Amino acid sequence: MPTFSGRHGLVLGGGLAGLLAAHVLAARTGRVTVVERDTYPDGPRARKGVPQARHTHLFLGTGVRAMESLVPGTTARLLAAGARRVEMPADAGVYTRHGWVTRARHGEFILCCSRDLVDWAVREQVLRNERITVRPSSEVVSLAGDATRVTGAVIQERGTGKRELVEADHVVLATGRSTRMDDLFEQLGLPPVPEEVVDVGTAYATRIYRADQATDPLASVVSVAGDPAGSAMGGVVLPLEGDRWSLTLMGMRGTEPPVEEGEFTAYAKALAHPALYELMSDATPLGPVRGFRGMVNRRPRLDRLPAWPEGLVVVGDAACTLNPAHAHGMTVAALGILALRERLASRGDGPGSARHVQRAVSRAADGAWTQSVNDDLQHPAVVGPPLSAAARLGNALGDRVLRAATVDPHAARAFVDVFTLARGPASVLTPRILFAALSAGRRGRKRAESRG
Known part of the structure; x- marks a missing residue:
């Protein structure tokens, strides 16, 4: 049987990342709030x-495996509740600017269900632990401590305005995209956090x-x-x-999808392939079209600060x-908490451990960040730095692989x-x-020359 310390873990934010973090802390401390x-x-x-929960979410197999490693049994609960495991690329229709990606059997998959179902399944599993207590309708006002150590947080009840200092040995900040990082850090005496932002104006509708026999959408994902x-x-x-x-339509700055019903349908018809328009034309809607905007790539470079306070980790x-639009959010959140668990296990609570944990969490996002910003920086209306030579080379190779993927199962x-x-x-x-990528590039040039 594990022996638990009398220490207290405090998790600020009870979404997917926060609950997974609470589960990790509960394995090391006497109690978690x-x-x-x-x-x-x-x-x-x-x-x-979670206003974005109304929109389409892809939970990539990489993230599902991370979640399952953290909280075993969650995947089975999701599948029992109606989530579907869709093998990629065998069971998905993916249309790219070069055509349909070849369908081939593979071990990778995505888990398809609503974001509400994912949050519920994780919540049900995590909150079974009696050492975890939730304080609802409350929010963080400030972090307690100083630039060398965070010792808790000042919490405010949203209904009454009552404030309370909650002390803790470990504090995990999981308050999402609206986190006021500079405000919280300034109160501790820490310098401003350097930040990278790439904004391409992504919007959803x-x-x-209703799934019925006529459309049979449960057979596949179509993108x-x-x-x-x-x-x-x-x-x-x-x-x-x-x-x-x-069904989610998405566009970037200058081509945002509308939420008016007729214009929504016309937008789908104007896509590079009519597959989504044909599906919606034969289906029965269950509610209105809902929009969502204000989605950017934003990364506070916490890993680059000259000093980091003990007792604090920022996640999600x-x-x-x-x-x-790149569908990596939930997966990166789960990978970050997996890094948190592994680094806590290897480093413990010694001096400098919080900084090592934070850097591990940051590294878990590196691959997704690079994919997302290098893709978005190609857009003519993007707000962000110019593409580096390395990024342009990587994008060119990625495009060749994508072209090859339309004809070659290995690609x-x-x-x-x-x-x-x-x-x-x-x-x-x-x-x-x-070889497949270079061959596909040559075939593409020959087709272009024959059309000329």
């Missing part, structure tokens, strides 16, 4: 603090439909990808629990916010491995994939 702005709903229902260097108009449909499916969207698997974060971009540097 989770401070959450909302009151949790009964069952897998919408939560006010989503509608839920129509936009050209990141062009109009970037795209969309995806995937199955949800309860015999429903979610507070540590790295990604353009959700299709390699594309999926990189997209799902199962392997890094360097994994395509094998003779077989490079």
Whole structure:
């Protein structure tokens, strides 16, 4: 039986990252308090603090495996509740600017369900632990301590305004994309946090439909990808629990999808392939079209601060916010908590351990960050730094692999491995994939010359 210390862990934010972090801390401390702005709903229902939950979410297999390693049994609970495991690229139709990605059997997959169901399944598993207590309808006002050590936080009840200092040995900041990092750090006497921002103006418009025999969307995921260097108009449909499916149209600055019903349909018809338009034309909508904007890549470079206070770790969207069009958010959050667990186990609570943990959490986001910003920086209306020579070279090679993926099953698997974060971009540097990529490039030039 494990022996637990009398220490207290404090998790600020009770979303996916926060609850996974609470589970990790509960294995090391006597008790954990989770401070959450909302009151949790009964069952897998919408939560006010997660407005993007109404839109399509892909939970990549890499993230699902990380979640399962952290909280065993959660995947089975999700599948029992109606989530669907979709093998990539065998069971998904992925249309790119070069055509349909070849369908091939592979071990990688995505888990398809609503964000509400994911949050509920994790919440049900984590909060079974009697050492974890939730303080709902409360929010953090400030961190306690100084530039050398964080010792807790000042918490405020949202209804009454009552404030209280909650002391803790470990503090995890998981307050999401709205975190006021500089304000919190200034109160500790820490310098401003350097930040990287790439904003391509991504916007969503989503509608839920009933799954029926006519459309049979539960058989597959269908994605129509936009050209990141062009109009970037795209969309995806995937199955949800309860015999429903979610259809999200997405665009970037200048091509944002509308939420008016007729214009929503026209936008889908104008995509590079009519697959999504044809699906929605034969389906029964279950509600209005809902929009969502203000989605950027934002990364406070916590790993580059000259000093880091003991007792504090920042995780989830507070540590790295990604353009959700790339579908990496939940996966990166789970990978970050996995890094938290592994580094705590190896480093313990000695001097400098919090800094090592924070750097490990940051490294867990590196691959997804590079993919997201290098893709977005190609867009003509992006707000961000210019593409580096290395990024341009990487994008060119990635485009060749993507072209090859439309005709070569090995390239299709390699594309999926990189997209799902199962392997890094360097994994395509094998003779077989490079040959397929270069051959695809030559075929593309010959086709262009024949058309000229």
